[in-house]
Amino acid sequence: MASVRETLPAWFVPEEYDVRLTLDLAPPLFRFEGALALSAELLKDDVKAITLHSKELAYLSCSVARLGGKAQDAVSTTFNAKESTVTFGFAEPLDKGKIVLNIGYIGTHNNQMAGFYRSGYKDAEGNPAVMVSTQFEAIDARRCLPCVDEPSAKAVFKATLVLDEHLTALSNMPEAEVTVLPAAKAGAPRKKRVAFMPSPRMSSYLLAFAVGEFDFLQARTKHGVLVRVFTPPTKAKLGTFALDVATQALDLYDDYFAAPYPLPKLDMIAIPEFAMGAMENWGLVTYREVEVLIAESASAEQKQRVTTVITHELAHQWFGNLVTMAWWDGLWLNEGFASWMQSYAADKIFPEWNVWSQFVVDDQAAALGLDSLASSHPVQVPIRKGEEVEEVFDAISYHKGACVVQLVHAYLGPEAFRNGLRLYMARHAYQNTETKDLWKAWEDAAGGKPVASIMRSWTEQLGFPVLTVGKIEAGDGTLSFSVSQKWFLADGSKPAGIESKVWSVPVLVAYSTGAGSDDIVVSDVDAGMLESAGPKTFTVEAKGIAPGSQQVWVKLNAGQNVPVRVAYDVADVQRLSRAVRSKELDSRDRAGLLLDAYALAKAGTVDPGTLLVLLSAYQSEDNMAVWDAVEQALNGLATLLRGTDMERSLDGFVANLISDRAKALGWDERESDSHLDKLSRAILVRLQAKFMANDPDVKARCAAMLSAFLADPDGNKVPADLKQPVLRVGLQHASRKELEQAIAAVDAVSTIAQKKDLYGALGFTPALADKQHVLEWTTSGAVKLQDFFYPMASVAQSSAQGGELAFEFMREHFGRIRGMLQSASPSLLMGVIAYCAGGFASMERAKEIEEFFVQHPVPLATRKVQQICENTRANAAFVARIRVSCRFALSCASCAWG
Numbered sequence: 002m003a004s005v006r007e008t009l010p011a012w013f014v015p016e017e018y019d020v021r022l023t024l025d026l027a028p029p030l031f032r033f034e035g036a037l038a039l040s041a042e043l044l045k046d047d048v049k050a051i052t053l054h055s056k057e058l059a060y061l062s063c064s065v066a067r068l069g070g071k072a073q074d075a076v077s078t079t080f081n082a083k084e085s086t087v088t089f090g091f092a093e094p095l096d097k098g099k100i101v102l103n104i105g106y107i108g109t110h111n112n113q114m115a116g117f118y119r120s121g122y123k124d125a126e127g128n129p130a131v132m133v134s135t136q137f138e139a140i141d142a143r144r145c146l147p148c149v150d151e152p153s154a155k156a157v158f159k160a161t162l163v164l165d166e167h168l169t170a171l172s173n174m175p176e177a178e179v180t181v182l183p184a185a186k187a188g189a190p191r192k193k194r195v196a197f198m199p200s201p202r203m204s205s206y207l208l209a210f211a212v213g214e215f216d217f218l219q220a221r222t223k224h225g226v227l228v229r230v231f232t233p234p235t236k237a238k239l240g241t242f243a244l245d246v247a248t249q250a251l252d253l254y255d256d257y258f259a260a261p262y263p264l265p266k267l268d269m270i271a272i273p274e275f276a277m278g279a280m281e282n283w284g285l286v287t288y289r290e291v292e293v294l295i296a297e298s299a300s301a302e303q304k305q306r307v308t309t310v311i312t313h314e315l316a317h318q319w320f321g322n323l324v325t326m327a328w329w330d331g332l333w334l335n336e337g338f339a340s341w342m343q344s345y346a347a348d349k350i351f352p353e354w355n356v357w358s359q360f361v362v363d364d365q366a367a368a369l370g371l372d373s374l375a376s377s378h379p380v381q382v383p384i385r386k387g388e389e390v391e392e393v394f395d396a397i398s399y400h401k402g403a404c405v406v407q408l409v410h411a412y413l414g415p416e417a418f419r420n421g422l423r424l425y426m427a428r429h430a431y432q433n434t435e436t437k438d439l440w441k442a443w444e445d446a447a448g449g450k451p452v453a454s455i456m457r458s459w460t461e462q463l464g465f466p467v468l469t470v471g472k473i474e475a476g477d478g479t480l481s482f483s484v485s486q487k488w489f490l491a492d493g494s495k496p497a498g499i500e501s502k503v504w505s506v507p508v509l510v511a512y513s514t515g516a517g518s519d520d521i522v523v524s525d526v527d528a529g530m531l532e533s534a535g536p537k538t539f540t541v542e543a544k545g546i547a548p549g550s551q552q553v554w555v556k557l558n559a560g561q562n563v564p565v566r567v568a569y570d571v572a573d574v575q576r577l578s579r580a581v582r583s584k585e586l587d588s589r590d591r592a593g594l595l596l597d598a599y600a601l602a603k604a605g606t607v608d609p610g611t612l613l614v615l616l617s618a619y620q621s622e623d624n625m626a627v628w629d630a631v632e633q634a635l636n637g638l639a640t641l642l643r644g645t646d647m648e649r650s651l652d653g654f655v656a657n658l659i660s661d662r663a664k665a666l667g668w669d670e671r672e673s674d675s676h677l678d679k680l681s682r683a684i685l686v687r688l689q690a691k692f693m694a695n696d697p698d699v700k701a702r703c704a705a706m707l708s709a710f711l712a713d714p715d716g717n718k719v720p721a722d723l724k725q726p727v728l729r730v731g732l733q734h735a736s737r738k739e740l741e742q743a744i745a746a747v748d749a750v751s752t753i754a755q756k757k758d759l760y761g762a763l764g765f766t767p768a769l770a771d772k773q774h775v776l777e778w779t780t781s782g783a784v785k786l787q788d789f790f791y792p793m794a795s796v797a798q799s800s801a802q803g804g805e806l807a808f809e810f811m812r813e814h815f816g817r818i819r820g821m822l823q824s825a826s827p828s829l830l831m832g833v834i835a836y837c838a839g840g841f842a843s844m845e846r847a848k849e850i851e852e853f854f855v856q857h858p859v860p861l862a863t864r865k866v867q868q869i870c871e872n873t874r875a876n877a878a879f880v881a882r883i884r885v886s887c888r889f890a891l892s893c894a895s896c897a898w899g
């Protein structure tokens with residue numbers, strides 16, 4: 002898709018940045034002095050001015066020289082704050098050919114988690130200290146050095162840092178030379194100069210530094226790459242798990258891509274203050290502490306999270322770093338692919354985790370949730386300016402991108418899929434690509450299958466279809482059914498132009514010859530492609546089918562490989578419900594069927610009563626991912642019914658639905674627990690905490706565990722997997738005194754994961770004045786900038802009144818909160834908005850939210866706000882429908898609400 006791009010002129014081609022940064026980490030200045038020699042080529046004559054990206058840098062000098070020629074100083078230095086550029090003017094025009102710019106400048110180590118910024122940490126003696134590290138993606142390399150800050154302007158980076166002798170300095174490449182410098186004056190700390198080896202050709206957003214006091218662990222991969230995990234002082238042991246995962250993943254990717262990891266080493270480092278989850282800088286991956294450090298007592302969920310964050314970032318070392326999108330409209334190429342690959346590698350390293358079932362309830366559910374809004378955006382989104390990319394680091398680029406990759410995987414089969422990737426790496430290493438280059442590689446590897454023409458419908462238009470299955474006919478060894486498609490929207494609306502939207506949908510089908518009977522056959526078949534609105538009739542060979550059989554069930558989108566919803570008529574849902582109970586349906590299909598039914602009920606296509614009947618088929622479910630789907634559907638219903646007279650009936654329904662599984666898993670960890678047992682228990686405890694918080698047994702257990710926790714917050718008195726729900730229920734019945742103890746416990750616990758559990762629970766305290774106290778406390782500077790919105794979210798999620806309170810608080814203090822985040826990553830402010838305004842189900846609220854942001858515009862959050870309002874209206878419409886439906890349902894004796 003063509004888009005107008007605002008980039009620096011293409012006639013200036015940077016080739017090598019030789020940059021020396023002299024650091025001063027002492028307060029109050031926190032600044033660095035830069036000396037840059039930038040070698041470049043001019044592709045045109047008569048150049049009188051050169052423009053580079055630059056932000057918050059002050060210039061001391063600039064001169065330019067032809068290679069081997071005489072230097073001339075710049076006669077003017079002009080800033081454009083809006084474009085974040087600097088332009089150097091020269092008196093003598095420059096002609097085509099190689100030049101070197103020499104630039105002296107000053108920059109600041111800000112505390113905004115962007116650029117070359119500073120974080121606080123404790124040194125080995127426990128004294129407060131300052132470290133600095135970088136976060137450049139998308140467009141913050143320009144806060145560290147003047148450069149062409151665009152992904153396609155690949156160049157070699159040769160970095161040198163000058164720093165206090167006792168500190169460790171890391172960059173993308175290993176050290177080439179370390180020189181200890183004489184002290185500037187007597188008594189001053191000695192400095193050293195660390196020169197790093199030149200990087201391969203890479204994009205500016207991947208350049209990275211980290212300087213501070215660190216501990217580390219190291220190992221070599223089987224293929225011989227040195228891998229190190231750097232941690233704050235005294236915390237090296239917490240990096241053991243990450244080191245193990247990383248060494249395995251690197252070898253796995255070496256083999257899979259048939260291209261060895263291109264750098265001599267891979268460092269991974271935990272950064273105390275970090276705006277994102279992690280960042281894939283080539284050879285120096287940075288992480289939030291909680292995403293990489295693991296205590297022995299860590300929860301199964303955290304282990305899995307750390308694993309997939311690492312496998313994601315390491316996939317980028319190839320997909321993103323070695324081969325890079327040409328422009329930000331190809332962000333999905335990076336993020337969608339890495340999000341798919343993270344599951345691929347995690348599944349290989351931990352096959353017992355059943356990762357692909359979890360893919361359905363994580364990636365696919367997130368993608369379909371956001372992409373069912375008219376205010377969503379296509380995977381491949383036009384980006385005019387670099388700033389705009391901040392808006393699309395979202396579920397579409399990551400999760401729908403991953404679903405699109407999964408679709409190709411299912412369509413081509415694993416071998417052609419992998420061979421296409423190998424071809425892609427070989428063709429485009431150290432270069433930039435467009436989406437079409439990936440399609441071409443897959444087409445070439447798959448004997449010319451039309452990948453590009455099929456995929457266009459998935460990447461270039463927003464949304465996805467709902468497939469409606471017509472009457473299913475059982476023939477003699479055949480099955481026939483018709484399928485039609487139309488654009489699916491969360492609120493069930495049908496905007497103009499809907500007929501013209503069509504997707505190329507591979508129709509993959511699972512069927513059984515007879516639900517619940519003996520000697521049934523369950524099979525998957527590929528029925529072909531649906532490329533029109535339909536209805537189109539498909540006939541597939543189906544071994545064992547008897548003509549006219551009424552027991553046959555058919556499940557479309559077998560394996561949930563395609564990001565679509567599927568709608569069936571009521572009789573087919575009943576047959577599929579039986580296949581859920583008997584578990585003839587695969588776990589991915591059991592999860593997908595339920596999530597589809599929930600979304601369709603919300604859109605008004607499926608009667609809410611039918612959804613409840615289907616839900617009750619999951620009573621004997623034993624698969625973790627499927628329980629995750631059940632939890633999502635129940636949480637969705639709970640949010641919608643919050644504060645209504647139906648809230649109670651839902652509690653009763655859930656108590657009944659979950660009782661068997663909850664009893665089987667219990668509350669206590671067991672020696673024999675598998676990874677999935679722990680995750681399952683956490684889900685069941687969360688459900689009990691949410692829907693049975695007033696149950697005497699649940700209440701008593703949580704109160705006892707809360708007391709034990711408050712008496713010894715760091716003593717692992719509550720199993721890590723259960724900590725947050727237990728604290729939530731405990732605090733739901735707690736006094737102000739206990740709340741104060743819980744707040745004090747934030748400083749007493751030793752890992753970030755433990756702090757996060759607390760942040761997520763504090764808002765559940767019952768009294769409104771106490772909830773208000775939590776909001777005031779977390780925005781007072783007591784909580785790190787990277788985390789302060791978690792306690793806000795917990796207030797918002799705690800109850801209907803909590804939701805109102807958090808929204809009011811955000812409105813009242815919006816100016817102050819915005820000020821706190823000044824120039825930090827826009828994702829933090831978007832998080833605050835999403836948490837405080839995202840949980841409503843009324844038309845009035847949608848209007849209020851809209852009006853508030855008209856009065857307080859946040860340009861980069863425009864789409865997010867539209868999405869929140871659209872979702873709020875869809876919720877409101879569903880609540881209105883479910884009220885009508887439930888009046889009927891409640892009067893029906895056999896109804897699931899009974």
Ligand SMILES: [Zn+2]
Nearest residue numbers: 317335336339
């Ligand atoms: Zn990524």
